[in-house]
Amino acid sequence: MTSPEEPWPVRTLSFKIGEWVHKLGQVWVEGQLTQINSRPGTRTAFLTLRDPAADMSISVTCDPNLLRRSPVPLSDGARVVVCGRPSFYAGRGTLSLRITDIRPVGIGELLARIERIKALLAAEGLFDARRKRPLPFLPHTIGLISGRASAAQRDVVAVAEERWSSVRFDVRDAPVQGPTAVPAIIAQLAELDADPRVQVIIIARGGGSVEDLLPFSDETLLRAVADCRTPVVSAIGHEPDTPLLDLVADVRAATPTDAAKRVVPDVTAELRAIAVLRERSAHALRNWVHREQRVLDGLRARPILARPLTMIDGRQDKVDSAVVDIRRSIRHLVTVEEHRHAQFAARLATLGPAQTLARGYAVVQRTGTDHPHAVSTVDDLPDGAQVRIRVADGSVHATIEGERS
Incomplete structure (x- = not known):
């Protein structure tokens, strides 16, 4: 102690x-x-x-x-x-x-170890297609990790600039084989992933033996690529070469040249495609206008639209005839009713008191009371009673005197 x-x-x-x-x-x-x-x-x-x-x-x-x-x-x-x-x-x-x-x-043991790593990462879902991120159509800046002054670096830059002269690269040199390759690539990858301007990262190397490509099947590097927020393109070796980086990366390119073609659009081809699309759009628009024009011409050629007043003119006679009939019916009804009125007036005049008085009869009304009224019996005419006598051409007032009979 x-x-x-x-x-x-x-x-x-x-x-x-x-x-x-x-x-x-x-x-x-x-x-x-x-x-x-x-x-x-x-x-x-x-x-x-x-x-x-x-x-x-x-x-x-x-x-x-x-x-x-x-x-x-x-x-x-x-x-x-x-x-x-x-x-x-x-x-x-x-x-x-x-x-x-x-x-x-030995090579056999290395390949077996790579297969074990492959099975492990596959079980964790690092190869799942749903994890793959799409490449941007026109990236602002492309990160490139490759060997210093290597053929892969020259191929990627040359092909990309040929397809789009304004393309921008952030080129990072790193050893692509040997014991120092993995730490160097991981460090460069982390810096490019942290740069907001870099929208896609290419890891490129030419072909080589299994031993030369071992760093690109290293588990540490594969996990670093899987954790990247920026899409990563694997451009390792040639078509027969299949390091595990191809399975983890978002896009696998057969060669560095293929990687440049996948990441950078061909400006000439894109402009040609735009011109073709514009021509097709204009042609489609013209066809649509011509088709609609034919539809309008067909509608205008129909009788109802060519002479829209024909229907009204054809029914004008019916309307005029109906008006005449209505007026005739009204005049007839008025005449009938006037005739009936005259008949009722004549009957009323015949039954009225004036005609009776004209035949010599008279109407005696007692006056001087609170309630003047016509008398129908002598009992209603005491002496001194004031009366009004109405005849056909007028009336006179009188006083009752004398006997009753």
Whole structure:
């Protein structure tokens, strides 16, 4: 136990770490070789073993004869499996791996490993067509990741500028094979994806062997491409080459030239298509106008529209005849009613009091009372009663005097 009063010296800590590392024993480790340093006349060769999927590495030492006895020449970027024992050097405080066996990873094993990664990513849905994003029709800026001054870079830029002279590229150089390819491509990919001007990213490389194209089947790179918000076009190798990047990318191009054709529209072809569409539209519009004109001409040629007053003229006689009939009927009705009125007037005159008075009769009305009235009996005419006697040509007033009979 340690405390501020009783701390360990550095040598004790180094010794303790060395003990723990020594307990790990012999292990088999897989990785990529980098920085191979084997000088003639030396008894130790120094290498660096790098993890292909992470930015981690460890120093490796071995007998130079172990490298010379390898059935396959070992170089930077070679995939190997080594067997060794970790060692901690207390004097420098460093960890290294002393190996006693080294085996290059064969093509068959690499392909099997790629198939395992393919099955894993397929199960996670990274190859699903529904995840694919469409390419913009006319991108503002195209991000291009390729080898420095490579043929793939020249092909993409040349073909794109030939199709659209105003196209803009943000070209990023990165190694496209070897142990440093994956970290460099991922870093450039992240920068382009973060740039709002870049609307599509092309990862391009010419053809190569399976070993050369291994970085484009690396799981770390594939996941980085799947996480991109910007559409990614894979233009790796030629038609027979099928790295896993082709399956994860939004668009797979057979060659770098094909990638340029897919991303950049051909301005000449587009203008030609626009001219054809305009011509077809004008032709269709003219046909429509002519067709409608024929319909209007047909409507105008119909009798009802050619001579619209014919129907009215044909019925004018009927209207005039109806008017005459109505007037005749009204006059007849008026005449009949006048005749009836005359008959009723004559009958009324015959039955009226004037005709009776004209025949010598008279009407006697008692007056001088509150209620003047016609009398019909002598009892209503006492002596001194005031009466009014009406005859045919007038009336006279009188007073009753004398006897009654």
